[in-house]
Amino acid sequence: MAASLPRLSLPPTAALPAVASSRYRPDLAPVPSRRRRLGLRLHRSPLAPAAAASSPSIPSSSPEPGSGIGDALGGVAIFSAATGEPVLIRDLWDQNEGMAVVALLRHFGCPCCWELALTLKDAKERFDSAGVKLIAVGVGTPDKARILAERLPFPLDYLYADPERKAYDLLGLYFGVGRTFFNPASVKVFSRFDSLKEATKNYTIEATPDDRPSVLQQGGMFVFKGKELLYAWKDEGTGDHAPLDDVLSICCKVPVA
Numbered sequence: 001m002a003a004s005l006p007r008l009s010l011p012p013t014a015a016l017p018a019v020a021s022s023r024y025r026p027d028l029a030p031v032p033s034r035r036r037r038l039g040l041r042l043h044r045s046p047l048a049p050a051a052a053a054s055s056p057s058i059p060s061s062s063p064e065p066g067s068g069i070g071d072a073l074g075g076v077a078i079f080s081a082a083t084g085e086p087v088l089i090r091d092l093w094d095q096n097e098g099m100a101v102v103a104l105l106r107h108f109g110c111p112c113c114w115e116l117a118l119t120l121k122d123a124k125e126r127f128d129s130a131g132v133k134l135i136a137v138g139v140g141t142p143d144k145a146r147i148l149a150e151r152l153p154f155p156l157d158y159l160y161a162d163p164e165r166k167a168y169d170l171l172g173l174y175f176g177v178g179r180t181f182f183n184p185a186s187v188k189v190f191s192r193f194d195s196l197k198e199a200t201k202n203y204t205i206e207a208t209p210d211d212r213p214s215v216l217q218q219g220g221m222f223v224f225k226g227k228e229l230l231y232a233w234k235d236e237g238t239g240d241h242a243p244l245d246d247v248l249s250i251c252c253k254v255p256v257a
Helices: 050-054 069-074 111-129 142-151 166-170 177-182 184-199 212-216 244-253
Strands: 077-080 086-088 099-107 132-139 159-161 220-225 228-234
Touching: 069 166, 069 228, 077 142, 077 166, 099 111, 099 166, 099 212, 099 244, 111 132, 111 142, 111 184, 111 244, 132 142, 142 159, 177 212, 220 244, 228 244
Parallel strands: 099 132, 132 159
Antiparallel strands: 077 086, 077 159, 099 220, 220 228
16 A cells, blocks of 8 residues: 655654664574774765764765775675575675775665665666666665565565675764754755655555664665765765765766776
């Protein structure tokens, strides 16, 4: 049954359980894990309001194009939504000359991420014609990813789960209450009301990670040629997605072997 447009906010932070992030172990209860970050230079997306710096969030560094982050990211294991099996990111595209767009969604229960996933799905033919591999990653377990894939719908073969947020940590994506609920960059969501409503016709909150602090994770968009990073975008706030025209421009300008 079609659902009305979900609210874009969660209960006050006091309602969030104070627990650590969890490892993906289907047979066990969540095990706390420590967040890891590389000491990379700070890189902010074009929207970098001064107010964002004062909002409560975990500080993060982000890779610059040509920083060599491709080698480190390639060793991160994520989970296929189609099979539930782990796969190394470096095995998802040709690490010599192949091109890939790696889109990191916030989490599978985020309405704005359903909108982004639909946008990526609609652009997939253009990525394919340019010889570019689309890789969409979300925070949560493979079963949560399949909920989004089935109800949106979205092709399972291009969807992956990162329950421990390892790729997000490595890429220095923002995490915290301020970025999620109070960042000025999030207001752009209101200009996309129609597309958001369309994307969430079959939305369900059941796709939200069981590890509730994961909803404080922000996403980003990255373009690689082989291991070389060509483009990096960090979402400043919820729904602050990379301009798709910019991403497509990068993909089309770079010759693909």
